[in-house]
Amino acid sequence: MKAHDGMYIDGAWRPAAGRDTIPVVNPADEQVIAEVPAGGAEDVDAAVRAARAALPAWAATAPAERAARIAALRDVLVARKDEIAETVTAELGAPLPFSQAVHAGVPILVAGSYAGLAASYAFEEKVGNSTVYAEPVGVVGAITPWNYPLHQIVAKVAPALAAGCTIVLKPAEDTPLTAQLFAEAVHEAGVPAGVFNLVTGLGPVAGQALAEHEGVDLVSFTGSTAVGRKIGATAGAAVKRVALELGGKSANVILPSADLAKAVGVGVANVMGNSGQTCSAWTRMLVHTSQYDEAVALAAEAAAKYGDRIGPLVNAEQHARVRGYIERGVAEGARLVAGGPEAPREQGYFVSPTVFADVTPEMTVAQEEIFGPVVSLIRYEDEDDALRIANGTVYGLAGAVWAGDEAEAVAFARRMDTGQVDINGGRFNPLAPFGGYKQSGVGRELGSHGLAEYLQTKSLQF
């Protein structure tokens, strides 16, 4: 695979300060497909300086011109969508059709939405005798994970550009090629030099240097709760703004009046897509005791049908971790009805679509984020019991409710401690705010709520 031997800083590819590199591995066959430079504090510093130097001019650029650049960026992503999908498949392992539809398709939608919002957002409003301006927060340090490598970049960079911020991105070490491709797209779209900068590198080195840099005004992080907590503490100590998109353990609540077969089928597919590496996946399926056995049979069948269409996990560490969780589930008394801890292929980091029955709410597999193709079926006695179980984790990122009638599902969803709920299989909306309650995070991404994260307000009184 094509890779740049440098960092994209101040509008050009520049050699890294050091000589260290990161091998990029295809998780489907464990082969090294490229090397990228492992940046350090010096590279981060150069990138932050470039972003700071570019800030005044970009912040002063008319919203219509910022919108035009984001629209151009969207058009480049459209023109290069096959290359994007192939790159994501090569370094993340997602099956090509999923990469095309989701990994390339969703960022195009999101970039398009921010081209629209940059043009239409009210950056100025009158409140009594005041004029209130929404101004860019400044230089953004964006740190992203590998599971939706382009989406997570675009969900930060597009609103930051729309707001008039400049950016330094540190992408995940597992998926740097997608990030390099994105930097090329930004360049092609005519975004001025220094507005967007890319430093590839390791989290505890380049990521930490970025989070700690005093030239960064806002740290926007997506990833694990453990690292998010650390970044939040660093930002807090520096009185710096921070946005955290962290883990989840979302509940798929199937009320007795629901279409059970549909709810179970969509629920299993929701977890298996991207091999379970989705922070908002509905990894706990809550079923009324009267329908429990039928739901277990349906889920086992749906997982078995998924079979070979599932991609590998991203790396050897995740492979070992997820299989460890499955072993832990068995050890704690959950019943395997599909899949299991054995690797289904000799090569590649594959895990079979796995379904656990007889899971109780306190089991590890019902509490911790597994980040693999594993769904746990939990039984409930009545609605209050279902709500207690649904809300009974430290997370609150997403969820689903299914019922015969929409109002019944909505009433239940309103009692859930979570940021997003899909009602009877509601469709993805790129304008809907996405983010967590409780330890799933701080702040929102997407739509106008996502844009607001990159703005600060100034009021003038007359």
Ligand code: NAP
């Ligand atoms: P992670 O370590 O939190 O990675 C997220 C990003 O933060 C990566 O760019 C990472 O760099 C960087 N990073 C790591 N340590 C850092 C530090 N001390 N300071 C600044 N940046 C740092 O997540 P992971 O290791 O990829 O995955 C571990 C677990 O996190 C998964 O099993 C899953 O449960 C969870 N996860 C959640 C999400 C989500 O969307 N909520 C996404 C991915 C993972 P490196 O790539 O070099 O590590």
Ligand code: MG
């Ligand atoms: Mg990590």
